[in-house]
Amino acid sequence: MRLHQRASRTAERVRAHGGRVFEVGGLDDIERSLATAIDEGAERLVIAGGDGTLQATVSWLARELVPENFPELLVLSAGRTNYVAADLGTRRHFVDLLETMLAVEPSSLHPITRHSIACTHPSIGEQHGFFMAGAMIDEIIRLVHQSNARKMQGTVLPYAASTTGVIALMARWALGLHRFTLPRLRIEAAELGSLDSVCRFLLITSLPLTGHLVNPYARRGEGHLRLTTVAQHAKGMVRRLPRLLRGRLTSSMNEINGYLSGCCDSILIHNLNTVTLDGQEFDLDPAEPLRLTTGPAFRFLRP
Numbered sequence: 001m002r003l004h005q006r007a008s009r010t011a012e013r014v015r016a017h018g019g020r021v022f023e024v025g026g027l028d029d030i031e032r033s034l035a036t037a038i039d040e041g042a043e044r045l046v047i048a049g050g051d052g053t054l055q056a057t058v059s060w061l062a063r064e065l066v067p068e069n070f071p072e073l074l075v076l077s078a079g080r081t082n083y084v085a086a087d088l089g090t091r092r093h094f095v096d097l098l099e100t101m102l103a104v105e106p107s108s109l110h111p112i113t114r115h116s117i118a119c120t121h122p123s124i125g126e127q128h129g130f131f132m133a134g135a136m137i138d139e140i141i142r143l144v145h146q147s148n149a150r151k152m153q154g155t156v157l158p159y160a161a162s163t164t165g166v167i168a169l170m171a172r173w174a175l176g177l178h179r180f181t182l183p184r185l186r187i188e189a190a191e192l193g194s195l196d197s198v199c200r201f202l203l204i205t206s207l208p209l210t211g212h213l214v215n216p217y218a219r220r221g222e223g224h225l226r227l228t229t230v231a232q233h234a235k236g237m238v239r240r241l242p243r244l245l246r247g248r249l250t251s252s253m254n255e256i257n258g259y260l261s262g263c264c265d266s267i268l269i270h271n272l273n274t275v276t277l278d279g280q281e282f283d284l285d286p287a288e289p290l291r292l293t294t295g296p297a298f299r300f301l302r303p
């Protein structure tokens with residue numbers, strides 16, 4: 001959005017088609033803009049930003065409105081993290097997708113629904129999102145964010161920066177140059193099972209990720225929340241990593257051997273002190289458990 005005056009040119013295009021534009025720079029701006037848009041009767045919101053912008057949007061909507069009054073959402077991939085846009089099939093060239101969206105009749109856009117993850121904890125109240133990371137993954141995201149913030153001083157950070165940052169950090173870990181701080185967690189995933197151990201990976205999503213090469217969730221259980229956690233003591237983790245990344249866990253990759261993966265509708269996590277939700281960093285009081293449940297369904301549009 002910072003390249004070639006893209007933000008101002010985008011705003012001009014939208015206004016020319018009768019739309020209202022809200023330029024936001026933080027959470028307060030997002031929430032004020034949403035309140036104004038809803039008060040004015042907006043039935044459709046186009047979100048031009050990354051996963052963090054979407055996370056703030058759906059959290060406000062879930063707290064302030066009943067699901068039947070939710071506006072329709074269309075996500076334009078304009079941030080450094082666009083995990084949700086990739087799942088929705090709207091992680092395309094920003095300008096091309098915008099032009100397509102403006103040129104067609106609204107009735108010709110294709111609807112798709114996605115449930116949110118409802119996260120409840122005394123430290124953060126109620127937050128909603130679509131991808132949550134803990135343990136090593138949370139630490140990686142935070143370290144990459146810190147690195148990116150330093151690089152962004154006076155420059156425009158390319159989309160690839162986050163990906164290259166993750167690769168570089170994992171390479172340092174493999175070479176023994178970085179040691180992660182691993183939390184001891186007790187995870188209760190309803191009928192899916194439970195795990196009480198020092199954990200390496202903690203991943204939760206409500207996205208199906210159909211067709212994605214990396215989809216590390218077993219096809220077990222029922223529910224809209226998809227969980228994968230791997231204990232430090234997990235047997236054969238390096239050898240089984242290719243299967244894990246594709247969600248093809250064998251029967252021996254179970255909680256006894258340090259793996260817990262599958263679908264459910266409620267998760268309780270004890271002793272968790274940091275987490276990232278759609279790229280947004282949250283610090284938690286580990287004395288209180290984090291409760292995750294299936295949140296309301298949001299209706300997204302795609303050309």
